[in-house]
Amino acid sequence: MSASALDRALAGLPQRYAGPGGAVAVLKDGAVLARHAWGWADAERRIPFTPQTISLICSISKQFTCAVLLDQFPDPTVMDSDLHRRLPLLEGERPGILDLAHNQSGLRDYWAVAMLYGAPVEGLFTGQDAERIISRTRSLHFSPGTRYSYVNQNFRLLSDIIEARTGEDFASLLRRRIFDRAGMPYALLNADTSWVAGGTVGYEGSVAEGFRPAVNRIQWTGDAGIGASLDDMIAWETHIDATRDDPAALYSRLAAPVTFRDGAPASYGFGLARTQFLGRDATCHGGALRGFRSFRAHVPSERISVVTLFNHMGDPRGPVVDILAALLGETADAPAISADTQRFVGTYLEPETGIATRIAAAGDGRLRLDFGHGAEMLSPVSADEFASASVRLTRADGALRMARTGENLFTTLTPHDGAPATDIEGVFRSDELGAEITCIAAGGTLYGAFSGFLGQGAMQLLEPFGPDCWLLPCPRALDYSPPGDWTLRFTRDAAGRVDGVTLGCWLARRIPYRRVA
Secondary structure (H helix, E strand, O other): OOHHHHHHHHHOHHHHOOOOEEEEEEEEOOEEEEEEEEEEEEOOOOEEOOOOOOEEOHHHHHHHHHHHHHHHOOOHHHHHHHHHHOOOOOOOOOOOHHHHHOOOOOOOOHHHHHHHOOOOOOOOEOHHHHHHHHHOOOOOOOOOOOOOOOOOHHHHHHHHHHHHHHOOOHHHHHHHHHHHHHOOOOOEEOOEOOOOHHHOOOEEEEOOOEEEEOOOOEEOOOOOOEEEOHHHHHHHHHHHHHOOOOOOOHHHHHOOOEEOOOOOEEOEEOOEEEEEEOOEEEEEEEEEEOOEEEEEEEEOOOOEEEEEEEOOOOOOHHHHHHHHHHHHOOOOOOOOOOOOHHHOOEEEEOOOOOOEEEEEEOOOOOEEEEOOOOOEEEEEEEOOEEEOOOOEEEEEOOEEEEEEHHHOEEEEOEEOOOOOOOOOOEEEEEOOOOEEEEEEEEOOEEEEEEEEOOEEOOOEEOEEOOOOEEEEOOOOOOOOOOOOOEEEEEEEOOOOOEEEEEEEEOOEEEEEEEEOO
């Protein structure tokens, strides 16, 4: 371990990940190596960002929700019937509580679906709105336990069910059963994200364009509702290390191996991702709301934990990788291998999900893959293969195969070339959602927009994507992380007239609409 390398990595963080404020902690063998905060919790009022500043930890909340789950219900499956009652219209196979905790439920993410209901980007979203969306669910986009898909309401449902079962509000359970036991004095359920305890302000923008206070009007619970300080997160990491040899300890149970129903290992469970950093197994999770980014990682073989908190939209995972590389005396960069990117470049459809898949040369010998929740950068591992930590593309026998082991998805991409017809104007309705999509030409240019009980979405320019297929961009959403592009696959009747459309994205797949006008 190089102290000077760690010092250099820490010193460069405020400039490399520039924004109003931030904090980082590094722990080794249960001891704090670094505890540093910089900048401003509120730049306008000149309130410093300190180790006691409350920051929204966003989706890192999910592991704490699962900690309460396991603390209160050692066998979570006893609540499966509680979940089924909250999905009264769901037809066919139903997910169980563990499917929720492992993001294997097959439910479509409600922040993505909210956009289909016409939700305004910075609109108010209440618990009642969440209940309306969840209770209307009639179908899943995969069979429970067979695939992984990130779904925020899995953890909202968990916290709501726990609260109803125990008769104790979730905030009190978190305080009494988790935060107090771990020694986290400032942590709390900060469910209303329009304010942050202690007055911390989250910022959007950049150094080039300037920073502005972000607008959050979402009421979260177990999915992303927790606020915590750097000192709270240090206490959590210390608690993890102190209980590392106890298989019954909460974190030991949270981090235990998880599988899909076919026995294949899963890379996500109980609100934690299972991954590797520099070849070492780790558990981690990030979080993002407008104005806040966070990331924590724990490498058990080295007894190292790193936590990053930002009140701006910088990349919080980057410092974790930088610091781990400094501590371990290794480089995070893989050896360069040259391969022909053009053999992979193109437009495809993934047949199981129906999602448009784009592969482009990144200009540095890598590929950019657009399929999941955000672009993925793949590096060559051989002449016939490009890969990242989560996905592998292989050219063999004239086919392009995509392996997403963590999602239990192994597929052959279907080329989808050519220009689509433009006769897609109309109003289309989803019977399941009770929502509509309108496609209309304005001055000869096609646009599309969603509408439903949450409002009327803004018209977006449609992008052609091969025969009878268009993309509807969603660059901003209620939640900070937008769904990305929706794939619209139009269907035709026997006369060749467009009569419907099936749309989806990675977070919410295969939703049929029929033409009504």
